[in-house]
Amino acid sequence: MNRQLILLKRPNGTPAASDIEYRESAIPEPGEGEVLVRNLYFSMDPAIRGWMDDAPNYRPAIPLGTPVHSVTLGRVVASRAEGYKEGDLVSGITAWEDYSISSPEAGLGVMPSDLGIPLSQFLGVLGPTGLTAYFGLLDVGQPDPGETVLVSAAAGSVGSIVGQIAKIQGCRAVGIAGSDEKCRWITEELGFDAAINYKTSASLVEDIQKACPAGVDVYFENVGGEILDAALMCLNVAARIPFCGAISGYNSQVPVPGPYNFWQLVVKRARIEGFLIPDYAERFGEGIAQLAQWMSEGRIHHAEHVVDGFENTLDTFLKLFDGSRHGKLVVRIAED
Amino acid sequence: MNRQLILLKRPNGTPAASDIEYRESAIPEPGEGEVLVRNLYFSMDPAIRGWMDDAPNYRPAIPLGTPVHSVTLGRVVASRAEGYKEGDLVSGITAWEDYSISSPEAGLGVMPSDLGIPLSQFLGVLGPTGLTAYFGLLDVGQPDPGETVLVSAAAGSVGSIVGQIAKIQGCRAVGIAGSDEKCRWITEELGFDAAINYKTSASLVEDIQKACPAGVDVYFENVGGEILDAALMCLNVAARIPFCGAISGYNSQVPVPGPYNFWQLVVKRARIEGFLIPDYAERFGEGIAQLAQWMSEGRIHHAEHVVDGFENTLDTFLKLFDGSRHGKLVVRIAED
Numbered sequence: 161m162n163r164q165l166i167l168l169k170r171p172n173g174t175p176a177a178s179d180i181e182y183r184e185s186a187i188p189e190p191g192e193g194e195v196l197v198r199n200l201y202f203s204m205d206p207a208i209r210g211w212m213d214d215a216p217n218y219r220p221a222i223p224l225g226t227p228v229h230s231v232t233l234g235r236v237v238a239s240r241a242e243g244y245k246e247g248d249l250v251s252g253i254t255a256w257e258d259y260s261i262s263s264p265e266a267g268l269g270v271m272p273s274d275l276g277i278p279l280s281q282f283l284g285v286l287g288p289t290g291l292t293a294y295f296g297l298l299d300v301g302q303p304d305p306g307e308t309v310l311v312s313a314a315a316g317s318v319g320s321i322v323g324q325i326a327k328i329q330g331c332r333a334v335g336i337a338g339s340d341e342k343c344r345w346i347t348e349e350l351g352f353d354a355a356i357n358y359k360t361s362a363s364l365v366e367d368i369q370k371a372c373p374a375g376v377d378v379y380f381e382n383v384g385g386e387i388l389d390a391a392l393m394c395l396n397v398a399a400r401i402p403f404c405g406a407i408s409g410y411n412s413q414v415p416v417p418g419p420y421n422f423w424q425l426v427v428k429r430a431r432i433e434g435f436l437i438p439d440y441a442e443r444f445g446e447g448i449a450q451l452a453q454w455m456s457e458g459r460i461h462h463a464e465h466v467v468d469g470f471e472n473t474l475d476t477f478l479k480l481f482d483g484s485r486h487g488k489l490v491v492r493i494a495e496d
Numbered sequence: 497m498n499r500q501l502i503l504l505k506r507p508n509g510t511p512a513a514s515d516i517e518y519r520e521s522a523i524p525e526p527g528e529g530e531v532l533v534r535n536l537y538f539s540m541d542p543a544i545r546g547w548m549d550d551a552p553n554y555r556p557a558i559p560l561g562t563p564v565h566s567v568t569l570g571r572v573v574a575s576r577a578e579g580y581k582e583g584d585l586v587s588g589i590t591a592w593e594d595y596s597i598s599s600p601e602a603g604l605g606v607m608p609s610d611l612g613i614p615l616s617q618f619l620g621v622l623g624p625t626g627l628t629a630y631f632g633l634l635d636v637g638q639p640d641p642g643e644t645v646l647v648s649a650a651a652g653s654v655g656s657i658v659g660q661i662a663k664i665q666g667c668r669a670v671g672i673a674g675s676d677e678k679c680r681w682i683t684e685e686l687g688f689d690a691a692i693n694y695k696t697s698a699s700l701v702e703d704i705q706k707a708c709p710a711g712v713d714v715y716f717e718n719v720g721g722e723i724l725d726a727a728l729m730c731l732n733v734a735a736r737i738p739f740c741g742a743i744s745g746y747n748s749q750v751p752v753p754g755p756y757n758f759w760q761l762v763v764k765r766a767r768i769e770g771f772l773i774p775d776y777a778e779r780f781g782e783g784i785a786q787l788a789q790w791m792s793e794g795r796i797h798h799a800e801h802v803v804d805g806f807e808n809t810l811d812t813f814l815k816l817f818d819g820s821r822h823g824k825l826v827v828r829i830a831e832d
Contacts, residue, residue, distance in 0.1 A: 210759075216729065218763045384758070393552060403761055422720070422755065423546075425739055425770035427554045432768045434761035 162187045163470055163493075164227045165256040171212055174481060179212075180228065180474055187259045195268060196238040197250055197260045200496055201466075203231035203283040204477050204489035218436055219253075227255035233271070233282050234260070235496070249273040251282055256473055258493065267438065277452070279496060284317060284488035285455065285462040286448050288437050292404055293321035294447045295440045297380060298329075300402035300433050305330030307377035310368065310394075312387045314355065315342035315486035317462075318404070321451075322380045323352045324460045331378075334371045336364075336387055338483045345486060350461055364390035378402070381432070384419075392421040392430075399430040404437070463487025470494075498523045499806055499829075500563045501592040507548055510817060515548075516564065516810055523595045525574075531604060532574040533586055533596045536832055537802075539567035539619040540813050540825035554772055555589075563591035569607070569618050570596070571832070585609040587618055592809055594829065603774065613788070615832060620653060620824035621791065621798040622784050624773050628740055629657035630783045631776045633716060634665075636738035636769050641666030643713035646704065646730075648723050650691065651678035651822035653798075654740070657787075658716045659688045660796045667714075670707045672700075672723055674819045681822060686797055700726035714738070717768070720755070728757040728766075735766040740773070799823025806830075 166181045190196040211229050214221045222229050232255075236248040241263055244250065252268035254260035262268040271282050284290065296318075303309050309326035313319040314335025323333040323346060334354045335346045343355035354371040361367045368376065368390055375396035381388055381403045391401075425432065440447070454460040463486055467476045470493040479485055502517045526532045547565050550557045558565050568591070572584040577599055580586065588604035590596035598604040607618050620626065632654075639645050645662035649655040650671025659669040659682060670690045671682045679691035690707040697703045704712065704726055711732035717724055717739045727737075761768065776783070790796040799822055803812045806829040815821055 216760070216763060419755075419758065424552070425768060426772065427552060427770070429770050429772055429775060431770070432761060434763070434765050434767070436762065436765055439765060 161185075162257055162259045164258075165473055167212060167222050167224055167226065167228050169224070170214055171209070174478065175209065175212065175474070177474065185257075188261050190238055190240045190261055193241050193265075194261050194263050195236050195241050195244045195250070197232075197234040197254055197262050197268070198237045198494065199232045199234040199254055199258060199260055200492065200494050201233040201280055201283055202256060202473060202491040202493060203233075203288065204480055204491065205231060205288070206480050208477065209481075227257045227260075229253055229255050231283060231288055232260070233279055233287075244268070244270065249279070249282075251287065258470070267441075269441075269444075275452070280464055280466050280488075280490050280492070281462075283490050284464050285321060285460065286451055289317040289488055290321050290451045290462075291440065291444060291447045292318050292437045293325060294451060295437065295443070296402040296404055296435055297322050297325050297378070299440070300435050301378040301380060301400050303329050303331045303378045306332075308332040308334065308372045308374055308396075309378045309380065310334045310336070310372060310376045310391055311380040311382070312336045312391070313382035314346050314352065315339075316382060317488035319380065319382055320346060320350055320487060321460065321462065324350055324454075326378075327351050327353075328454060328459055332372070332374070334368075334376075336368075336383075337486075342486050345463075358387055365393045368394045375399075388419045389421045392419055392424040395424060395428040395430050397428050397430075399428055401430065401432040403432050403434045465489050467491045497521075498593055498595045500594075501809055503548060503558050503560055503562065503564050505560070506550055507545070510814065511545065511548065511810070513810065521593075524597050526576045526597055529577050529601075530597050530599050531572055531577050531580045531586070533568075533570040533590055533598050533604070534573045534830065535568045535570040535590055535594060535596060536828065536830050537569040537616055537619055538592060538809055538827040538829060539569075539624065540816055540827065541567060541624070542816050544813065545817075563593045563596075565589055565591050567619060567624055568596070569615055569623075580604070580606065585615070585618075587623065594806070603777075605777075605780075611788070616800055616802050616824075616826050616828070617798075619826050620800050621657060621796065622787055625653040625824055626657050626787045626798075627776065627780060627783045628773045629654050629661060630787060631773065631779070632738040632740055632771055633658050633661050633714070635776070636771050637714040637716060637736050639665050639667045639714045642668075644668040644670065644708045644710055644732075645714045645716065646670045646672070646708060646712045646727060647716045647718070648672045648727070649718035650682050650688065651675075652718060653824035655716065655718055656682060656686055656823060657796065657798065660686055661790075662714075663687050663689075664790060664795055668708070668710070670704075672704075672719075673822075678822050681799075694723055701729045704730045711735075724755045725757045728755055728760040731760060731764040731766050733764050733766075735764055737766065737768040739768050739770045801825050803827045 162185045169179045171179045233251045249271040309331045311319045311322045315337040326333040333352045335352045346352040356367045379391045379401045498521045505515045507515045585607040645667045647655045647658045651673040662669040669688045671688045682688040692703045715727045715737045
């Protein structure tokens, strides 16, 4: 039996229970060149919300009537494709279902399963999340020692790693987050130099200026909206803004206006550069090795929330948008 | 006698006659290390509008009660600074007045006056305008032969040069302009491959897609607002957007919303990069020599409107914003 969460309707704003239907299907058979995967973990990522819309994106919209796409970790249970064998630990974009058909063309990757790493970390700090922080900050942001790195959604799965890598690079790391508890966590546990609670800030621009007395050289953009606008007002000349998503827009049905202060890019000769982590596939090994080393040295900490149970998938996904959690959220749908 | 146009008030939207006061002062005396310049030409640039506001900019706001700043061309009439002598042709940012005090620190540059080039061209195609097109397209935009370059304000002083340099580089050049006449001019006279009249376009996105069947690799951004938003929807992967100004925002008293389609930067891993031409000062010689050569070969044409008379300065400046002219606007305030 294959439990599935089917996209019935394009969500209007925040996804509602009525947009998604639970269905039970037969376990599919892999065709020639395909692999049958037993999904074990679903990665909860804001990007999934974008894939639900029928709008130009970097991947095709999820077709109505099919399971919701998701980055997953699983085991090969039957392989008719070269390079995969039964029992292989694999990760890629499959779907919210117990069993998925995948293939090398779909980007299914075989993970090393002998490193003693908890499986869920392949979806987090040693997976797309950590790699987004690693390549986005180092390759797109290119921070020099002594520069100031500002991060939004700093208690999130990506932002929390970005700030710690910035510290390792010898930068000042400043985070923006949505609660005093999150601010305490990133400064006291993760070593950020300063944190700003945007929900209680009377002036985000002034608070950024105070926390970044030498200006902002790299702003790692996760949020969009007014936080991006405030950051734009605090840039140094030749600042860089790696941009991998804007969570404030994901659930909006009207275009998110702004940034209003876009012209500051000219004033400060700054650069906003979009990036997607699949483009770095050939360098994943380098990134994972470096992140694993930093973790083993105790220089990178991460927070991870593993929710058990397929039936909790949608509720858990929606927690991404209510700001209630910090760190990485995953759902475990089956024991390994 | 020194005729001056004094900024009395910060304009509310489009500058009004009441924001500016005509005043007559004594001709100033240069101090040690300074130069007295007899201004001959005022360059009409949208950027001046930005300098009138008391908002963060790349130069300090024009102080109230002082003459409006402007790129100018003039002659040294008295020098107490090394490197300048009486009669030198000079260009830099001075002000809307007959006589200005300037200095090497203020960026006053000595122009070659023996090339047989009409003086006004030092403010246009062989001055900041042409250099903005040259370095913005080639250095920031980095177009490869065969790529498509889309230009907004394509009949403007910068945009019209951008498209012609794109053609010289072996690119497809597509322009967006505000009248059929301007569209005819850039395609029939300047050699653009296609032109789009944004005022009569039913769908800017569709018209860009039609004119750029292989997508947009470089979008030279002059305008902001809905044109930028439409261009963002038509980018190729790894597209570049050199950004030197956004005229749609200059006269706005409320923040200009957008771009709304900003997230396309992620989808297309594209880059928006602000630049300012003074940063290229050390390479001006290279740019001027190359532009002059292309002009002498007949590969770059330019349009220039020289308005005579100091008293026409403000009216001429406002023409920049009503879309009525193409090419470069300058005011000649005195005979050489």
